[in-house]
Amino acid sequence: MITEKIDGVSVSTQANVYFDGKCVSHSITFPDGTRKSVGVVLPATLTFNTGAPEIMECVAGSCEYRLAGSDTWHTSKAGDRFNVPGQSSFDIRVTEAYHYICHFG
Amino acid sequence: MITEKIDGVSVSTQANVYFDGKCVSHSITFPDGTRKSVGVVLPATLTFNTGAPEIMECVAGSCEYRLAGSDTWHTSKAGDRFNVPGQSSFDIRVTEAYHYICHFG
Structure with a gap:
C-alpha cells in the first residue's frame, strides 16, 4: 500500500537540500x-x-540501495520500505526519481 | 515576517519535480x-x-523575477511576496536556493 498523503501535520516551509539538490526534502x-x-x-x-x-x-x-558493510544492492519500489541502522550509512542509486518518506527512530 | 511552518495540513508525499529538478515542491x-x-x-x-x-x-x-511583458527584474527575499497573474508567466533567476510558498487563486 502506498502512502499518498499524510494528514494533520505541520510542514517546515524551508526545504532541506542535499548533494547540490540531488536530494530535496x-x-x-x-x-x-x-x-x-x-x-x-x-x-x-x-x-x-x-x-x-x-x-x-x-x-x-524506485531506487537501489546498499547498506554499510554489505556488498549487496537491493531494489526498493513504491510501497516498499527498508531499514537503516543509526550511526551508519547507505549507498543509493537512482535512475528515475525516488520519492520517499523518511521515518526516524 | 517569515512563515517558517504551516500547521494542520495534509502533505502529498510525492514531490513535484520541474526542470530536471531545478525546482522541487x-x-x-x-x-x-x-x-x-x-x-x-x-x-x-x-x-x-x-x-x-x-x-x-x-x-x-532570494530570487530575481520578471513578469511577462515587463523588462524589469525585481528582487524577492525572505519575507517578501510577489503576485503573478493567471494564464501568464514569469522568469526567475536564482543564485542561491530560493525557498517559497506558492499560494494559488
Missing part, C-alpha cells in the same frame, strides 16, 4: 512531536549517513 | 480544501507558466 511534524520527512532523490549515486535509525518508505519511483 | 492541502505548495528553486534561470494566479512568498534565500 521537507520536514513534517506530527501533533505528538514525531518528525518525519518527505523527499525525492533525483538520478544519482549518493551515500547518506544516518544519525537516528531510519525507515525509508518509497512512495513513487 | 510538495503540495499541501488545508482542511478547507485550499491547496498551496512549498518548494525550492535551485540556482538556475527558468520560466514558469501559471494557470491560476499565484502569490509567491519567499521563506529563505
